[in-house]
Amino acid sequence: MSFAADSAVTELPLVRRTWFVRSLQLLVIASFVLAWELLGQAGILDKFFYSRPSLIVPRIAGWLGEGYHETSIYRDILITLTETVLGFVIGTLLGVAIGYAFARNRLLGQAFDPLLSMFNAIPRLVLAPVFILAFGIDLASKVALGVTLVFFIVFFATFTAVRDVDQTLVDNVRVLGARRRDVTFQVLLPAAFSAIVASLRTSAGFAFAGAVVAEYIGSNAGVGRRIANSEAFFDSTGVFGGIVVIATLALVLDGCLQVVEGGFSRWKPRRER
Amino acid sequence: MPALLIIPAVSDEDIAAAISLRGVAKVYRPPRKRPYLALEGIDLDIAVGRFVSVVGPSGCGKSTLLGLVSGLLSPTTGEVILNGTRVEDVRTDVGFIFQRDALLSWRTVRENVELPLRFRGRRDPALVHEWIGRVGLAAFGDNYPHELSGGMRKRAQLAQSLVADPAVLLMDEPFSALDVQTRNLMENELLNLWGAAKKTVLFITHDLEEAIALSDEIVVMTAGPGKIKARYAVDLPRPRNVTEIRFDPRFVELYERAWSDLRDEVERSYAQSLRAG
Numbered sequence: 001m002s003f004a005a006d007s008a009v010t011e012l013p014l015v016r017r018t019w020f021v022r023s024l025q026l027l028v029i030a031s032f033v034l035a036w037e038l039l040g041q042a043g044i045l046d047k048f049f050y051s052r053p054s055l056i057v058p059r060i061a062g063w064l065g066e067g068y069h070e071t072s073i074y075r076d077i078l079i080t081l082t083e084t085v086l087g088f089v090i091g092t093l094l095g096v097a098i099g100y101a102f103a104r105n106r107l108l109g110q111a112f113d114p115l116l117s118m119f120n121a122i123p124r125l126v127l128a129p130v131f132i133l134a135f136g137i138d139l140a141s142k143v144a145l146g147v148t149l150v151f152f153i154v155f156f157a158t159f160t161a162v163r164d165v166d167q168t169l170v171d172n173v174r175v176l177g178a179r180r181r182d183v184t185f186q187v188l189l190p191a192a193f194s195a196i197v198a199s200l201r202t203s204a205g206f207a208f209a210g211a212v213v214a215e216y217i218g219s220n221a222g223v224g225r226r227i228a229n230s231e232a233f234f235d236s237t238g239v240f241g242g243i244v245v246i247a248t249l250a251l252v253l254d255g256c257l258q259v260v261e262g263g264f265s266r267w268k269p270r271r272e273r
Numbered sequence: 274m275p276a277l278l279i280i281p282a283v284s285d286e287d288i289a290a291a292i293s294l295r296g297v298a299k300v301y302r303p304p305r306k307r308p309y310l311a312l313e314g315i316d317l318d319i320a321v322g323r324f325v326s327v328v329g330p331s332g333c334g335k336s337t338l339l340g341l342v343s344g345l346l347s348p349t350t351g352e353v354i355l356n357g358t359r360v361e362d363v364r365t366d367v368g369f370i371f372q373r374d375a376l377l378s379w380r381t382v383r384e385n386v387e388l389p390l391r392f393r394g395r396r397d398p399a400l401v402h403e404w405i406g407r408v409g410l411a412a413f414g415d416n417y418p419h420e421l422s423g424g425m426r427k428r429a430q431l432a433q434s435l436v437a438d439p440a441v442l443l444m445d446e447p448f449s450a451l452d453v454q455t456r457n458l459m460e461n462e463l464l465n466l467w468g469a470a471k472k473t474v475l476f477i478t479h480d481l482e483e484a485i486a487l488s489d490e491i492v493v494m495t496a497g498p499g500k501i502k503a504r505y506a507v508d509l510p511r512p513r514n515v516t517e518i519r520f521d522p523r524f525v526e527l528y529e530r531a532w533s534d535l536r537d538e539v540e541r542s543y544a545q546s547l548r549a550g
Contacts, residue, residue, distance in 0.1 A: 171345050173374035177392035177437065179367040186388070190379050267379040267417045 051237040073226070077249065078222025081224045083211035084253070087146020088204050094147065095203075096196060100188070102155075103162035105108045116155075124148045125213055132218040132261055142219065146210035150203040157199035161192030197264055201257045208250055223249075290318040290354070291441050291473035292342055297351035298498075299337050310498040311337045315351070317492065317501060321440075321472060326476040326484035328535060329494030330542030335477045336372070337499070339443045342475065343369050356440055365389075368434030368472075370447040374426055376418040382429045383414040389437035404432040407466070424455040431466065442467075444476045448483070460487060460515040468512060481535055484526055486515040493534045496542035503534045 006066035033053050039045040043122035047055075063073035135141035169187050178186060217226025223246055230238025242255050277476035297315040302308040311334040319325050329335050341353050344363040352361040355367065376385045387401050405414050408428035410421075418426055427447060434442065448456045464487060467474060478484050484491045485507055493503045505527060509518060518524055 044399060131425065166373070168371050168373045168375045169377065172369065173377075173388065173392070174345065174363045175343055175367060175369040176389040178388075179392070182392055187377065190377070193379075203432060267381075267419070269419045 019092070046143065047236075048234070049236055055237045056240045056244060059237050060244060063245075071221075073223075073245065076221060076223045076226050077245065079139070080208075080211050080215065080224065080246075083142040083146060083215075083222065084204070084208045086139070086143045087210055088150055088207035089228075090143065091147040091150025091203065091207065092154050092200065095151045096158050099155040099158025100192075102163055103159045104188075109159075116152075119148075120152050120156075124152075125212070126266045128210075128214045128217050132214065137218045137220055142211045142214040142222070145214045146207040149206040149210045153199050153203040153206060154196065157195045158192055161195035162188050165191040169224075193264065194268070197261045201254055201261065204253055204257055205250060208246075208253060212246055279328070289321055289357070291321045291323075292319040292355060292475060293317070293354040294338075294341070295352050295354070297341060297348045297353060299334065299341065300348065300349040300389060312341075313498040313500050315499070315501060319475060321473055322471045323489045324467060324474040324476065324487060325490045325492065326478055326488040326494045327494060328478055328481050328484045328531075329499060330481060330496050330535075330539040332495045332497050332542060332546070333500030333538070335479075335494060336445050339369065339475065339477060341383050341443050342441075343367050343443055361371060365392075365437075366439050368437075368439040368442040370427070370430055370434055370442070370444040372446045372449060374418070374430075376426055376429055376433070378418050379416055381415050382410055382421070383440070385418070385429060386436055387433045390434060393437065401436060404436045405429075408432045408462070422455075424459055427451065427459060428462075431463070434474075435466070435470070440474070441473045445472065447476075448476055449478070449480075456483075457516050463487070464511075464513060464515070481531055482519060483515075485509075485524060485531070486513065486518050491531060493531060494538070496538045496545060502538065503531070505531055 036045070036050075037053045041051065042046055046050075065111045066072050068074045102112065124145065127148060128141075131141040131144040135144055154244075165188055169191065170183055173183060173187055211222065212227075213222040215222035217224075219225045223242055225248075227242035228237050229237075230242060282387060294315045294317045297312060298310065299312040300308050300310050315338070327335050327338060337346060340411070341348050342360065342364075344353075344355075344360045355364055376382075379387075380388075380406060383401060386405055390397055390401065393549075402411075402414070405411055408431050410428055410432070411424060413421060413425065413429075421429065430447075448459050451459060460483065476484070476487060481491075488507050490507060491505050492501055493505075494500065495502045507527060509521060509523060509527075
């Protein structure tokens with residue numbers, strides 16, 4: 001019996017279908033851009049508010065052609081990404097650590113439950129002005145907003161995943177000689193891992209959104225700042241240019257995490273991946 | 274060492290007990306529910322190297338018994354002695370085959386079987402390899418559990434539980450989820466492994482046939498709260514083939530005697546569940 005032969009049989013039609021779906025996806029995107037352009041050309045979409053792809057693309061090309069300097073797009077991207085990564089990493093570490101602790105210690109979880117629910121009920125973006133007042137218009141306030149966004153997503157994912165780990169697995173390794181540390185690192189965290197990894201993609205998106213929104217509200221650099229500047233000059237092409245840059249970055253970020261996620265799920269049955 | 278007890282149903286004398294339960298009772302106190310008595314007045318000695326099965330209706334506390342012996346649970350009253358020392362905490366000198374799948378699904382068969390050695394800070398690829406082969410999984414060491422059949426996963430668990438060479442093997446309805454053919458196959462293989470290693474086995478099942486076919490002795494439990502109702506020595510010759518031994522007249526006779534005990538308890542258990550539901 002060979003598993004390799006098995007998967008080869010099921011894979012072929014899958015590949016063919018993906019190729020077909022991919023073409024459809026490209027077609028949908030192309031139609032959307034084309035419709036936007038044509039409606040703009042025809043004057044149905046006001047250029048003042050909605051700009052046009054044929055204006056936006058050269059603008060972005062112009063930004064990219066400027067080369068690196070203090071106010072260039074490269075620096076903006078670098079700053080926004082730095083804020084995103086910091087918010088993401090700090091928020092994730094806090095979320096995993098506290099989610100794990102609360103799942104393992106019932107009293108702790110119960111004691112903090114109302115407070116956490118309260119904070120979770122606050123739409124986090126309204127905290128942006130608070131953080132900007134408290135931490136200033138530099139990096140720290142953006143990171144803080146990202147952390148509050150990421151934390152709750154990762155916290156809840158970790159908490160439920162660790163709490164719901166099959167007790168049989170824990171009992172089994174304990175009888176096999178696992179110490180407390182082994183139970184944590186061999187069973188609880190790996191069992192919770194897929195839930196955590198799945199939450200990472202969502203939370204990376206939120207860290208990014210947090211950084212951009214906080215930049216937009218008050219900052220001296222970053223892609224969010226660039227959009228705010230363009231808006232101040234009623235430059236919709238600049239606003240959309242910034243949005244396209246942000247969307248592209250978000251896609252790249254998500255793609256990277258997808259690769260990471262795939263690398264960790266070799267042990268899973270195919271349909272669960 | 275615990276005092277030696279001579280069990281009426283068992284003829285071997287002067288054999289030290291591998292497992293002793295003395296006046297053991299277990300009360301469960303689930304949050305926001307009424308506490309209930311799962312086991313009561315359990316006195317049981319199992320001699321070294323014997324294969325003992327416990328049969329009883331569902332909900333009679335059979336599995337609780339294994340929890341107490343392994344130290345995963347602690348008795349409400351009484352004491353449990355395993356391999357000569359009192360059970361105070363989780364014991365790692367037993368192998369425990371759970372009813373449910375207990376392999377780590379993110380580790381290969383080899384890595385799973387290796388776990389008990391890793392936990393002890395040992396590395397012994399040869400021994401791991403040998404055990405994987407002994408349970409017939411030599412070609413599947415690098416496969417993940419989801420790529421194996423239910424019977425193969427049970428084999429992997431057997432290898433995992435035995436690789437660190439525990440003196441006692443606890444088995445909680447290990448084959449109940451398997452189809453009948455696979456199950457008989459696994460039962461025969463278990464007997465072969467046991468015949469070679471002579472471990473003490475405490476085997477939980479609700480299947481009287483399985484209990485008689487495998488064991489030196491069977492213990493019939495009452496419906497909850499679980500008490501010991503009767504014990505029978507199984508004096509069938511070994512080595513046995515579990516599929517064929519069922520036709521032995523002595524098997525049939527023993528089955529009838531034990532079933533008359535068990536039937537009453539199954540009926541009581543059913544009546545209890547109707548009242549509760």
